[in-house]
Amino acid sequence: MSEASWLDRLQAGFRKTSERLGDNLTGLFNRAALDEQTLDEIEEALIASDLGPATAGRIRVRLAGETFPLGLTETAVREIVAEEIEKILAPVAQPLEIDAFPRPQVILIVGVNGSGKTTTIAKLGHLFLEQDYGVLLAAGDTFRAAAIGQLKVWADRIGVPIISGPEGGDSSAIVFDGVKKATAEGIDTLIVDTAGRLQNKKDLMDELAKIRRVLGRLNPAAPHDVVLVLDATTGQNALSQIEVFKEVAGVTGLIMTKLDGTARGGVLVAAAERYGLPIHAIGIGEGMNDLRPFDPRVTARAIAGLPA
Numbered sequence: 001m002s003e004a005s006w007l008d009r010l011q012a013g014f015r016k017t018s019e020r021l022g023d024n025l026t027g028l029f030n031r032a033a034l035d036e037q038t039l040d041e042i043e044e045a046l047i048a049s050d051l052g053p054a055t056a057g058r059i060r061v062r063l064a065g066e067t068f069p070l071g072l073t074e075t076a077v078r079e080i081v082a083e084e085i086e087k088i089l090a091p092v093a094q095p096l097e098i099d100a101f102p103r104p105q106v107i108l109i110v111g112v113n114g115s116g117k118t119t120t121i122a123k124l125g126h127l128f129l130e131q132d133y134g135v136l137l138a139a140g141d142t143f144r145a146a147a148i149g150q151l152k153v154w155a156d157r158i159g160v161p162i163i164s165g166p167e168g169g170d171s172s173a174i175v176f177d178g179v180k181k182a183t184a185e186g187i188d189t190l191i192v193d194t195a196g197r198l199q200n201k202k203d204l205m206d207e208l209a210k211i212r213r214v215l216g217r218l219n220p221a222a223p224h225d226v227v228l229v230l231d232a233t234t235g236q237n238a239l240s241q242i243e244v245f246k247e248v249a250g251v252t253g254l255i256m257t258k259l260d261g262t263a264r265g266g267v268l269v270a271a272a273e274r275y276g277l278p279i280h281a282i283g284i285g286e287g288m289n290d291l292r293p294f295d296p297r298v299t300a301r302a303i304a305g306l307p308a
C-alpha cells in the first residue's frame with residue numbers, strides 16, 4: 001500500500017475519535033478567554049475522549065499557559081492537543097525490529113480472544129516478509145480448533161509456513177517444533193499465537209510459563225518479544241488488560257488494533273501515557289496491509305482531527 005493511502009486510511013480511521021473530541025469541545029470557543037471554568041470543561045472533554053486523566057491534565061496546564069495571539073479557536077486548541085499527544089506517543093512508537101542472534105527471533109503474541117490476535121499475527125508476518133525476513137507461524141492457541149484453522153488460512157494467504165498440532169494439544173510442543181524448524185531452515189522469526197484465556201489466569205500463566213521453559217532450553221534469550229494485542233474499541237478495558245497481561249505474561253510491547261471506525265482511539269494515548277510500553281504498530285483494518293508502525297506526529301494530528 002502506498003504511503004498516501006495509508007495516511008488517508010489513518011486519518012479516516014481516527015475520524016470518529018477526532019469527531020468525538022470535536023463534539024466534546026464544541027461550544028467552548030465562544031468565550032473570550034480560557035478561564036478556569038472553560039479549562040475545566042476542556043479537561044473533561046479530553047477525558048471523555050478516552051485520552052486519560054493524566055494526558056488531559058497535561059493539556060490543561062499547557063493551555064492555561066498559552067496566550068493565543070491569533071485568537072482562541074477550536075483549531076488553535078486542537079494544535080496544542082496534537083502537540084501534547086505527540087510528546088506522549090513519540091517515545092513509545094517503536095517498530096518491532098528483527099535483530100536477535102542467533103535466529104530465530106521468537107515473538108509471542110498474547111491477548112484476549114477476539115482482540116485481533118490472529119489477524120495481527122498475519123499482518124505482522126506480512127510486514128516482515130515485505131522487509132525480506134523469513135517468517136514461520138506457530139499455532140500455539142491449541143485451546144480452540146477454530147483458532148488453529150484460522151491461522152492456517154492466514155498462513156496460506158500471506159504465503160508462510162506454519163507449525164500446528166491437534167486441538168487440545170500441548171502448545172509448548174508446537175513452539176518447540178517451531179524453533180527447531182526455524183533454526184534448521186534459517187528462518188528469521190517465529191511468531192507464536194497463544195491462548196487468550198484471561199478468565200482463567202492460573203491456566204494461562206501455567207501455559208505461558210511452560211512455553212517459556214521449553215523455549216529457554218533451546219535459546220535462553222527466547223521469547224525475545226511478548227506482544228500484547230489490544231482491541232481499541234474496548235476503550236478503558238484495554239488498559240486493564242495491559243495491567244493483567246503485564247503480570248501474567250511479562251509483556252514487552254503492545255499492538256493496538258481496530259483503531260479504524262472507533263471513537264475510542266484516544267485510548268492509544270492513555271495506554272502510552274500510563275504504561276510507557278513500546279507500541280510497535282497499530283491496526284486500522286482487517287486486511288494484511290492494515291498494520292504498520294506509526295508516525296507519532298501524523299497519528300497525534302489524526303487523533304486531534306488535524307491534517308497531516
Ligand SMILES: Nc1nc2c(ncn2[C@@H]2O[C@H](COP(=O)(O)OP(=O)(O)OP(=O)(O)O)[C@@H](O)[C@H]2O)c(=O)[nH]1
Nearest residue numbers: 112113114115116117118119257258283284285286
Ligand atoms: N476493523 C478492524 N477489524 C479487525 C482489526 N484487526 C482484527 N479485526 C477483526 O476482528 C475480529 C477478531 O480478530 P481475530 O484476529 O480473529 O482475533 P483473535 O484475538 O485471534 O480472536 P480469536 O480467534 O477469537 O482468539 C476479526 O473479525 C478480524 O477481522 C482491525 O484493525 N480493524
